[in-house]
Amino acid sequence: MTQAWVLGQRALREGWRTPEALLPTLFIPLFFLVVNVGQAARIFPSHSTAFLHGQGYGAFQLPSSLLLAASFGSAALFLVEDIEGGYFDKLRATPIPRTSIVLGRLIAEAVKGVLLATALVLLGLVFGISVASGVLGFVLLVGLAALWAVVFSGFMLSIALKTRSAAATNSAGLIFFPLLFLTPNFVRSIRSPT
Amino acid sequence: MEALRSLILEDLVWSKILYGFAVAVVLGAVMLVLNVRLIRNYD
Numbered sequence: 001m002t003q004a005w006v007l008g009q010r011a012l013r014e015g016w017r018t019p020e021a022l023l024p025t026l027f028i029p030l031f032f033l034v035v036n037v038g039q040a041a042r043i044f045p046s047h048s049t050a051f052l053h054g055q056g057y058g059a060f061q062l063p064s065s066l067l068l069a070a071s072f073g074s075a076a077l078f079l080v081e082d083i084e085g086g087y088f089d090k091l092r093a094t095p096i097p098r099t100s101i102v103l104g105r106l107i108a109e110a111v112k113g114v115l116l117a118t119a120l121v122l123l124g125l126v127f128g129i130s131v132a133s134g135v136l137g138f139v140l141l142v143g144l145a146a147l148w149a150v151v152f153s154g155f156m157l158s159i160a161l162k163t164r165s166a167a168a169t170n171s172a173g174l175i176f177f178p179l180l181f182l183t184p185n186f187v188r189s190i191r192s193p194t
Numbered sequence: 195m196e197a198l199r200s201l202i203l204e205d206l207v208w209s210k211i212l213y214g215f216a217v218a219v220v221l222g223a224v225m226l227v228l229n230v231r232l233i234r235n236y237d
Contacts, residue, residue, distance in 0.1 A: 063198035154225025
C-alpha cells in the first residue's frame with residue numbers, strides 16, 4: 001500500500017505540473033452546466049416544477065456536470081505516456097507489486113475527483129444552488145463523485161493496459177457521452193418519484 | 195445520477211443514496227479486479 005501511495009503522489013504531481021490536462025476537466029462541465037441551464041431553465045421554472053423542489057434548474061443539472069468532471073480523468077492517458085516512454089517498464093522491473101501501479105493511479109484520481117467535485121459544488125453555491133441535504137450531504141456528494149471518478153478511471157486504465165494506445169484510450173473515454181444522454185439528463189424520468 | 199440529484203434537491207434520502215453508492219462500489223470493484231488481472235498478465 002505504501003508503494004501505491006507513493007505512486008499516487010507521483011501521479012498527483014504529474015497532474016499538478018500539467019494544468020493543461022486538468023483545467024478542461026473543470027471548464028467543460030461548467031460549460032455544459034451553463035449551456036443546459038440557459039437552454040432549459042425557462043421551460044422548467046422553479047416555482048411550478050415539482051421535481052426541482054423549489055430550486056433553480058441549475059440544481060437539477062449540477063449532478064450531470066459532476067459526473068462529467070469525474071469522467072474526464074487523465075490517469076489512463078498518463079499511463080499510456082509511461083508505457084510509450086519506457087517508464088512503465090522500469091516500474092515493472094522494480095521490486096514493487098504490479099497492482100500498486102494501478103492502485104497509485106486510482107488513488108490519485110480519487111483525490112482529484114474530491115478536489116474537482118468540491119470546486120464544482122462550491123461554484124454552484126456561488127450561483128445560487130444549495131445542497132438541500134446539508135453538510136453531510138455535501139460530503140456524500142463529493143465522495144460519490146470521487147468514487148465515480150475511480151470507477152471511470154478504472155475503465156479507462158483497462159483500455160490503456162489492453163491497447164497501449166493513446167488514441168484508443170482517448171476514444172474509449174467518449175463512451176461517457178452516449179451513456180449520459182441515456183439518463184434522465186434534462187428532465188426527471190416519469191418513472192422516478194419526485 | 196439520481197443519488198447525486200437527491201443530495202442536492204432533497205434531504206438525505208438514504209434509499210437513493212445507498213443505491214448510488216452500491217452501484218459505484220460494485221462497478222469500482224469490477225474495474226479493480228479487471229485492472230489487477232490486466233497488469234498481472236501484462237508482458
